[in-house]
Amino acid sequence: MKPTAKRHLRSALYCALLAGLNWFNSIEYARKIGVTHEGFYPVEWAFLVSGGVAVYFVFRCIKAARICLEHGEAVKKGKWIQDWAVLIYAIPLLFGRQSTSNWYEPDGALATTTRGYGHALSGSILVFAVVGMLAFQIHQRLSGGRGEPKCDPETPNP
Secondary structure, eight states: OOHHHHHHHHHHHHHHHHHHTOEEEEEEEEETTEEEEEEEOHHHHHHHHHHHHHHHHHHHHHHHHHHHHHTTEEEOSSOSSSOGGGGGGGGGGGOOEEEEEEEEOTTSOEEEEEEEEOOTTHHHHHHHHHHHHHHHHHHHHHHTTTTSOOEEEEEEOO
């Protein structure tokens, strides 16, 4: 498989995972004793995953660049970001839809359910996803895809 196809496949799967987790469901019951709330928020997992991936690849880029600098070697010439088109896979994270419905429980409590795709965290998830995908490409360029720095020993820095 070509490196460009691998890059697109990885980015598409990563954004599909984040988009699949970008939903929520909560129910609020108003009873005489007070309001109780229960909910399920996979969007929080999307936030943690996207933030974790972004932080991981940023630190890996810093580590690879530091190793090149410590050896006095320059990074090979070329584009830092090989393919900006992978950012299109993050577009579903821009959208959101929410619905609310009310009903009365058998005990007389008013129940309100709110569910939807997208959340207040979606903007942060989008930013972390973009930073993660770009940092992944920079890391690939710095490491040559093998995890070790890909420095050019013939052109040392003075």
